[in-house]
Amino acid sequence: xxxxxxxxxxxxxxxxxxxxxxxxxxxxxxxxxxxxxxxxxxxxxxxxxxxxxxxxxxxxxxxxxxxxxxxxxxxxxxxxxxxxxxxxxxxxxxxxxxxxxxxxxxxxxxxxxxxxxxxxxxx
Amino acid sequence: xxxxxxxxxxxxxxxxxxxxxxxxxxxxxxxxxxxxxxxxxxxxxxxxxxxxxxxxxxxxxxxxxxxxxxxxxxxxxxxxxxxxxxxxxxxxxxxxxxxxxxxxxxxxxxxxxxxxxxxxxxx
Amino acid sequence: xxxxxxxxxxxxxxxxxxxxxxxxxxxxxxxxxxxxxxxxxxxxxxxxxxxxxxxxxxxxxxxxxxxxxxxxxxxxxxxxxxxxxxxxxxxxxxxxxxxxxxxxxxxxxxxxxxxxxxxxxxx
Amino acid sequence: xxxxxxxxxxxxxxxxxxxxxxxxxxxxxxxxxxxxxxxxxxxxxxxxxxxxxxxxxxxxxxxxxxxxxxxxxxxxxxxxxxxxxxxxxxxxxxxxxxxxxxxxxxxxxxxxxxxxxxxxxxx
Numbered sequence: 001x002x003x004x005x006x007x008x009x010x011x012x013x014x015x016x017x018x019x020x021x022x023x024x025x026x027x028x029x030x031x032x033x034x035x036x037x038x039x040x041x042x043x044x045x046x047x048x049x050x051x052x053x054x055x056x057x058x059x060x061x062x063x064x065x066x067x068x069x070x071x072x073x074x075x076x077x078x079x080x081x082x083x084x085x086x087x088x089x090x091x092x093x094x095x096x097x098x099x100x101x102x103x104x105x106x107x108x109x110x111x112x113x114x115x116x117x118x119x120x121x122x123x
Numbered sequence: 124x125x126x127x128x129x130x131x132x133x134x135x136x137x138x139x140x141x142x143x144x145x146x147x148x149x150x151x152x153x154x155x156x157x158x159x160x161x162x163x164x165x166x167x168x169x170x171x172x173x174x175x176x177x178x179x180x181x182x183x184x185x186x187x188x189x190x191x192x193x194x195x196x197x198x199x200x201x202x203x204x205x206x207x208x209x210x211x212x213x214x215x216x217x218x219x220x221x222x223x224x225x226x227x228x229x230x231x232x233x234x235x236x237x238x239x240x241x242x243x244x245x246x
Numbered sequence: 247x248x249x250x251x252x253x254x255x256x257x258x259x260x261x262x263x264x265x266x267x268x269x270x271x272x273x274x275x276x277x278x279x280x281x282x283x284x285x286x287x288x289x290x291x292x293x294x295x296x297x298x299x300x301x302x303x304x305x306x307x308x309x310x311x312x313x314x315x316x317x318x319x320x321x322x323x324x325x326x327x328x329x330x331x332x333x334x335x336x337x338x339x340x341x342x343x344x345x346x347x348x349x350x351x352x353x354x355x356x357x358x359x360x361x362x363x364x365x366x367x368x369x
Numbered sequence: 370x371x372x373x374x375x376x377x378x379x380x381x382x383x384x385x386x387x388x389x390x391x392x393x394x395x396x397x398x399x400x401x402x403x404x405x406x407x408x409x410x411x412x413x414x415x416x417x418x419x420x421x422x423x424x425x426x427x428x429x430x431x432x433x434x435x436x437x438x439x440x441x442x443x444x445x446x447x448x449x450x451x452x453x454x455x456x457x458x459x460x461x462x463x464x465x466x467x468x469x470x471x472x473x474x475x476x477x478x479x480x481x482x483x484x485x486x487x488x489x490x491x492x
Binding site for chain 2: 009011013052055087088091123
């Protein structure tokens with residue numbers, strides 16, 4: 001059984017500026033969780049879009065057959081790091097079907113709550 | 124490669140009333156993140172729906188080719204500001220395909236947690 | 247332009263037990279945000295599903311033409327209130343297309359964070 | 370009326386390591402909320418995918434006709450418990466249509482906020 005699609009987009013993107021001395025599990029970050037439930041490795045290319053300049057990428061990632069990868073945008077470095085505190089979006093292409101979910105953990109400020117969802121479209 | 128749709132809706136809408144002296148990154152707000160991954164500018168029109176009066180709009184926004192815009196509903200002023208502390212919804216139309224994601228940051232009260240998702244529909 | 251569907255489901259449902267003396271904007275609650283962007287009133291019927299007994303409903307709501315209604319499950323009383331602290335799900339039917347988004351505000355405990363999303367399906 | 374699909378995926382998965390002495394409603398957990406609005410029992414099989422080893426499963430669950438089950442991944446034990454503090458994903462198959470929603474409650478650290486959504490795909 002195959003589940004997934006080859007083209008994905010995440011319109012929201014924002015890495016909260018944070019203290020780099022925090023432990024990895026609690027430092028503010030954004031992730032694209034990439035599930036490859038197929039029996040072939042997924043060669044994934046990510047383009048990052050900004051509000052005020054041309055897109056950057058592709059960032060290239062391999063997600064093994066029957067594996068998941070919770071990719072932190074904070075960890076992307078090639079061709080260049082993604083700036084913190086700046087709005088961005090991402091478009092993700094894979095050569096085999098994958099499933100993509102977006103998450104953010106924000107630990108800058110104990111006083112905030114967040115919600116997000118992809119909006120609804122039928123045409 | 125083109126990704127996106129031309130018609131979008133966000134059923135949830137609520138700008139928490141907050142202290143305007145807070146810094147911009149932490150003041151309570153709602154945003155529609157608009158990704159235009161095409162090679163043409165997107166001319167976007169937003170209608171705002173209320174519980175107790177006729178819709179207001181269109182609010183007009185241009186998202187450049189290959190750009191993202193994280194549009195705060197708090198910043199919409201023409202034809203009129205969106206009231207804070209009132210339920211609303213939005214319908215978003217674009218002349219080229221875009222991708223839309225909804226977010227809220229609520230910093231009124233440190234004691235709350237939030238979740239949200241577009242519901243499921245297949246017919 | 248019409249946007250929406252006539253049949254919706256929200257698999258998650260849980261009204262956190264909370265102190266009824268809290269102000270309405272901060273008491274823990276769940277809502278179904280219902281957007282009717284059509285030019286006809288929407289006659290909406292909601293069935294509530296439980297883990298250990300037969301479904302209850304329909305709860306009936308009218309969302310006016312070109313109106314939104316952020317319906318709190320806490321406020322549903324006919325045929326019976328929805329119990330707090332119990333898992334439920336909901337199925338929502340409308341006679342005209344609507345858009346539905348689910349939200350929860352949880353103010354029981356300042357120490358929690360929440361996330362939720364409808365899962366991915368393509369078949 | 371039938372609503373739902375037979376194949377679902379949740380790309381995000383992470384059970385925060387937490388103090389097992391916390392009360393059940395507040396201990397950190399992840400859940401798949403499974404709604405079976407049909408008139409037949411749903412026989413559900415869940416496969417768990419990891420970043421560094423072969424998938425584990427199927428975990429088998431029955432959701433009765435016209436019932437919901439808010440299944441905690443923390444409670445899955447057969448064939449083996451899901452490790453805490455490790456990234457995973459899940460693929461969920463049912464023999465009748467169901468609706469699936471993903472949630473996490475994180476109570477490790479009062480200073481964090483979370484958001485998540487399934488990304489957007491149209492091809």
